[in-house]
Amino acid sequence: MFDKVLVANRGEIAVRVMRACEELGIDTVAVYSDADRNAGHVRYADEAYNVGPARAADSYLDQEAIVDAAEKAGADAIHPGYGFLAENADFAAKVEAADSVTWIGPTSDSMEQLGEKTKARKVMRGADVPIVPGTTDPVTDPEEVHEFGEEHGYPIAIKAEGGGGGRGMKVVRTEDEVEEQFESARREGEAYFDNDSVYLERYLERPRHIEVQIIADQHGNVRHLGERDCSLQRRHQKVIEEGPSPALSDALREEIGEAARQGVKASEYVNAGTVEFLVEDGEFFFLEVNTRIQVEHCVTEELTGIDIVKWQIQVAEGEELDFAQDDVELEGHAMEFRINAENAAEDFAPARGGTLDVYDPPGGIGVRLDDALRQGDDLVTDYDSMIAKLIVHGSNREECLTRGRRALAEYDIEGVVTIIPFHRVMLEDEAFVSGEHTTKYLDEHLDEERVAEAQEKWGSTEASSDDEEPVEREFTVEVNGKRFEVNLEERGEAATVPANANSGGQKPKPAGGSGGNGETVVDAEGETVSAEMQGTILDVRVEEGDEIQPGDVVCVLEAMKMENDVVASRGGTVTQVAVSEGESVDMGDVLVVVD
Template sequence: MFEKLLVANRGEIAVRIMQACEELGVGTVAVYSDADRDAGHVRYADEAYNVGPAAASQSYLNQEAILEAADRAGADAIHPGYGFLAENADFARAVEQAEGITWVGPSSEAMQALGEKTTARKLMQAADVPVVPGTTDPVTSADEVRELGEEYGYPLAIKAEGGGGGRGMKIVRSAEEAGDALSSAKREGKAYFDNESVYVEKYLEAPRHVEVQILADEHGTVLHLGERDCSLQRRHQKIVEEAPSPALDDDLREEIGEAARRGVREAGYTNAGTVEFLVEDGDFYFMEVNTRIQVEHPVTEEVTGVDVVREQLRVAAGEELPISQEDVEIEGHALEFRINAENPADGFAPTPGPLARYDPPGGFGVRIDDALRQGDEIGGDYDSMIAKLIVRAPTRERCLERSARALKAFEVAGVETTIPFHRLMLTDETFRAGEHTTKYLDEEVDDDELREAVERWGSPDVETAADGTATTNEVSVEVDGRRYEVVVEDGLPRAAAGADPANAGGTTGGNGAASNAGGATQVAAGDAVTAEMQGTVLSVNVSPGEDLSGGEVVCVIEAMKMENDVIAPAGGTVAEVPVAEGDAVDMGDPLVVLE
């Protein structure tokens, strides 16, 4: 086993890996950016090294700086976690070639083959795994997209070869949309994965998203640990995952599991990975392989009892997997809820800020994966995750009941979160019945329901002092013999998180602003369209002197790894555009001035 391992990542996944290392007696090394000097993963590690400025491109994506940190620390292994460099075959190759350092993951050759989606499709076809109709070679022009539209029919999906989690994927519903969608997919692929190559496939309208966890060692053992259902998504981003899938019967479950094993064996794959499928009308189609640990791996751990991260480390150290496929048993049901700093009432727009209160739940069957404590800052430089709430029970019905208890007890103040959304879903008949598809949230859940959920269960508004500390106080009061918990802000009582506003007096939650399809809400400040979040300008779509009719996209802001369209709320003539591509903006900064 290794002596010391560097985690080339941040946040909860870095802590999760360090926990597994600690149990194995392996020392841990954190890397951090300027923005993460006091982050939870830095506090947890045995030692830590700064690798650059806040921008991920200059820190967590800086391969040279990370390898230098590993050398300085004397680390003999590197684990990439998920995101950032986790699926970068060039980085894996650099680690493999570095003297005395082991890469914890599949080989760079397997990553290269399966990370490029067109190559992966060919491998899966060779292994007799069904694939969605589409291209097996990259597409470079809008005319090619239009030709494929004529062949397969619309809608089509343009996908970045290095993409995942909905990033680098654009839907084309007509020939007229091909050019803009292709440009956007290539831009996201370059920005997020340093690979602007894209491919095209038929877009399934209402599939289930089902994925299979794989473990393979260097001694010929290839296991699947059952499937996870990740169908509850917003804008192709997973938000709730569960194991096993409520949509599969035993026969289809066995078929998908064995198909995943065949596919990764064909690729000569080792270590942990996930084979993702789309399921529709009883048929399944290969979508992609994630050559890394997944955000949602805990639900598989909870129903199999297998510590996936521990086995990653053991496999990388050359050890054999301790079980065979026949030993893998699925017991009970598990759900994972991503607790993100996002406002469900505002198109799930990011809500960076300090955690004025952070009190996660506990109790039987409840697990929290996080790297935060009260007072920490949710910045706008990285993803919006606060924590993962994982709940396990003997049956799905009991798991839903236990989840409701845990979510009610989960207190966060200072930023809006996805907790109200999760509580809403636990009352939703379609979700409770397990009949939701990947389109359900975006197309069927009403915006008014989301706003009402945030008003009822959202984070209390919290004023902060100049030093960033909360100026509110939670106090207990008794009225007519009944005890209430209230938050006092400047002498004004508001209902505490979890309280019933009708009984406690006052309401909390959303800001009442209308949301747009891109996920960001803009408000007119005088004659300016302003940013309602911190982020980076990806593109500017208007110029001074241009006439707008209102409702048009004037620019695109990237915040917490999400593209957000900025919409002009009203018509007018563009008088000034004070920002340019690549500029960093703060909440309230003017983006476009109208006259």
Template structure:
């Protein structure tokens, strides 16, 4: 076993890996950027090393800086978590070449083979795993996309080779959109994964996203840990994951799981991984009708790393996947057979993102003014934040994960409702109210949602619903009023309070116990929270109301594309630049017609909300 592991990541996944190391008696090393000096993973680790500025490309994505930190700390292994360098075959290869340092993950060769989507499709096809019609070679030109669309029909998905979580994926619905979407997909692939290569797939209209957790060791053992259903997504990014899938029969579940196990077994893959599939749903089926072996399913991709939602499989099987990652990398053999793997009950993971669901899931920022997460039976929380932490825009919006486990799905949903209602997080808008809305949503509760469901949900209903469950849609004014029930000497009184409500916490049912004051009146105190300075209250794309001709940034972020220059004519609705915030690309558009008189930014510049980007002459 290793003596010391460096975790090349941040946030909750870094802490998750460090906790596994601690239980194995292994010391931990954190790396951090300037923005994360006070981060939760730094607090948790045994030692920590600064590796650069806030910009990920100059810190968490800097190969040499991470390896130098490992050597300086005398670490004998590196665990990448997920995201950042977790699926970077070049980095894995560099670590493998460092004497005395072990890469905790699949080999660089396996990552290159399966991490790049076109190669993975070829391998799976040869192993007899169904694949979605698409290209096996990278696509370079808009003409090639046009030809594919003519042959297979629109819509067409353009997907980055190194992409994941919906990043680097663009959907083309007609030949008019090909050039812009191809450019955007390549740009995102280069910005997020250092790889602008893209490929094409036929875009399925009513799919479910079902994935299978795999563990494999260096002794030829390959095990699957059942499937997870990740169909509830916004902008192709998962929001809620659960297992087992509420839509599959046991026969189809086993067929998909064995296909994943077979495909991985053909490649000599080791360590943890996830094989993702799309399953064609029947839009006419009812909640009591499940998809059987006559349903079509297709290989989507292999994630050559730990997944955000690995927690669901851990709760169902009782197997610590992260510990087994470390043990396998140390040369140990899996000590359980496939027949030993049993799924117990039902588990659901809720991603707690710093986003406003009422504003089309826009990333939000702020300072955590109160943090009191739920607990008790069947409730797990993976996080790295505490009260007083700042939630910025430099990295992904995920700040924690609530995982609920119960005997069956009905009980799991009821337990989830209780846990989410108890989750008291203030100072920054989060997806907690959205999750509570989903537990009041018939389509989700009945398990009939597909990956397209949230795209079609009524925006007004979403905004009203999330406001009802915690005021996520907008900040309350300082002089807004609430009525609470207080108990004084065994009697209940209604007390009117001024101040904003707590986002995500209990509202209508909140109670305060007070002691009688000396003058006989009821004295009650209730804390109020400071308004979250979101710095991100726009939709995607971002429409800018340039009343004085200035096009300003309406969120913190980095310019990843500049479309116009001084002297260019701009029509209302034209995209003037692309702004990346919390790993999401936002197109900034002008709301009026004019000519670019001044340009204040360049590609790669970091901006904060309110910074001027361009000035238009609208005369």
């Protein structure tokens, strides 16, 4: 058994992995950015190491820093969780090449073969698994998109090879959109996955999104653990997942499960993974393989009683699966609700900050909470918006829905806005309750008025302003990048720690914009266009002197795993461009000045 595992992730998934390690008698190591000094996963771990600034590219995506932390800590394995470097074959290879460190996941070769979509399509087609009509080689020129449209018609999905969850995917509905969407998909692929290769698929208009959980060991055993239905999505981002799917017959369920198992077996895949399918009009098509643990793996664990994360660790150690395919049974029904710090009444805008003044999660039979935050924690907005996952289990779907309504009503959060009111609306929504929704349902039929009413009725209150000075304060001190906690008692004025008091500390950000690189000086007259959230500038669409109209896109901002067009509210002449491509910005930073 491993002695010590470094978890190369943050938040609730890091805590989830650490809990599995704890039950297996394994010590845990956390890594954290400057923004996550006081994060829940850091508190939970046995030890923790700073790996860089808040920007993910300089911390959680810094491969050298993470491997170096593992070596400093004496960890003998690395678990990547999901997101960040979890599906990065180069990082897996780097860990595999490190002395005395084991990669907990599929091999780098398998990740390259199945993690890149065109290669995975070839593998599945070779295993007689149905695939959506599309290309099996990367597309490098917009002209190829035009040719595909002439042959197969529109709409067309342009997808990043390393993408997933809607990231790096653009839908082309007419030939006039080809060039813009082609470049946008490549840009997202490069920004998120360091891979600008894209491929094409026929875009299915109203499919169900079905995924099959698999686990495979080093002894040639491959098991599927049933399916999950992830059809309730907003802009290709899942919000509620459930299993088994209410849309599948028993015969189709068995056929899809076996197809997933055979496809993975043909690739000689090892460890946990998910094979995703689109189902429409009784037909199913292979979509992609996720070569990692999924956010919604908890649904399958509740249905089967199998701890997938533990098996990831045990398989990496060479253990053989101790259950046969016929032993896998799905008991009852389970649902997972993503508790995102977003305001569903404002187009799901991510929270800009806040403190958990009240955090009182639900409990009782059939209720599971995967989280990392606790009451009094500040919300970190530098990464994705998910702060917890609520999973409920019942003897059937009706009881599961009832239990979900009860648990969501019990979930008391104040100080940070969440989408709990949205979830409560969905559990009264006729299409969802009857199981008739598709992946397009929320984008086309969401009752925004009902959501606004729910937010007003059940929404979290704003963060309170409490000027009372605490008697005792906890500080973080770093020595050679390793985290230690120190408690100091205050007397009189609030205690402070100088910015340079620790070796890995985060220095104060200068006032103004420019992403902390220095104060933005607005030396032009006119109306400023500012960032509405923290993120990274992916593209600047204007130059000084350009004439623009109201609604024109001035730049593209990546935030919360999505591209966001920043538009001008008024027309005029661009008198100053205060940002450049690749620059990190904070909420309120000036981007462009228009006169």
